[in-house]
Amino acid sequence: MAHSNVAPANGPLDLSRLHGQVVVVDFWASWCKPCRQSIPWLNELKARYGASGLTIIGVNVDAERRDADRFLRDVPIDFEVLFDPQGNIARQFKVKAMPTSYVIDRNGKLVATHLGFRDAKKAETEAAIKALLDAPVH
Amino acid sequence: MRKLLLLAIATVGLQGCANLGVQPWEREVLARDDMQLDANALDTAFDDHIYFSKEGTSGGRGFGGGGCGCN
Numbered sequence: 001m002a003h004s005n006v007a008p009a010n011g012p013l014d015l016s017r018l019h020g021q022v023v024v025v026d027f028w029a030s031w032c033k034p035c036r037q038s039i040p041w042l043n044e045l046k047a048r049y050g051a052s053g054l055t056i057i058g059v060n061v062d063a064e065r066r067d068a069d070r071f072l073r074d075v076p077i078d079f080e081v082l083f084d085p086q087g088n089i090a091r092q093f094k095v096k097a098m099p100t101s102y103v104i105d106r107n108g109k110l111v112a113t114h115l116g117f118r119d120a121k122k123a124e125t126e127a128a129i130k131a132l133l134d135a136p137v138h
Numbered sequence: 139m140r141k142l143l144l145l146a147i148a149t150v151g152l153q154g155c156a157n158l159g160v161q162p163w164e165r166e167v168l169a170r171d172d173m174q175l176d177a178n179a180l181d182t183a184f185d186d187h188i189y190f191s192k193e194g195t196s197g198g199r200g201f202g203g204g205g206c207g208c209n
Contacts, residue, residue, distance in 0.1 A: 031169040061163035090163040
């Protein structure tokens with residue numbers, strides 16, 4: 001399955017179950033300041049496109065779970081969150097910056113990697129995701 | 139014996155390279171405000187003033203050189 005080029009099936013993050021969906025995997029942490037801005041926006045994306053086939057998965061890389069929980073009280077997340085305190089998933093995805101998000105198309109192919117978060121790029125990224133949602137599945 | 143000792147030292151030295159730096163997802167402590175180089179702006183300004191005053195003859199923060207170093 002094509003998803004294996006991003007994350008192995010049966011790994012902590014098994015993307016093969018999401019075949020046919022456009023997937024955004026977002027790495028975040030409580031200490032990462034841009035994440036406070038990116039997460040509400042990802043919530044919005046999920047609200048707008050969730051029904052059309054967009055799945056967002058947040059991967060938290062805080063070493064201490066209570067730091068993540070405190071952040072979640074301030075900034076609630078409306079999508080699935082995995083906790084990766086050892087950084088195993090982050091290592092597998094070769095995360096280069098915080099936050100990093102990976103966009104995977106309906107065929108399981110990694111199509112974009114976004115390092116950091118900039119307000120100015122929101123419209124462009126959203127348009128790209130919308131195009132992926134409209135693209136056919138093989 | 140000496141060669142063996144050198145080898146042992148080199149091997150121990152190499153272990154220091156096993157983990158190069160902190161990974162992006164491990165920067166929790168480094169990201170703290172009080173861990174920034176300019177955590178205290180006033181302090182940084184004082185330090186900078188002392189630096190460019192002392193080093194004025196060689197240009198201080200710039201490249202010009204020949205400053206009097208008296209401010």
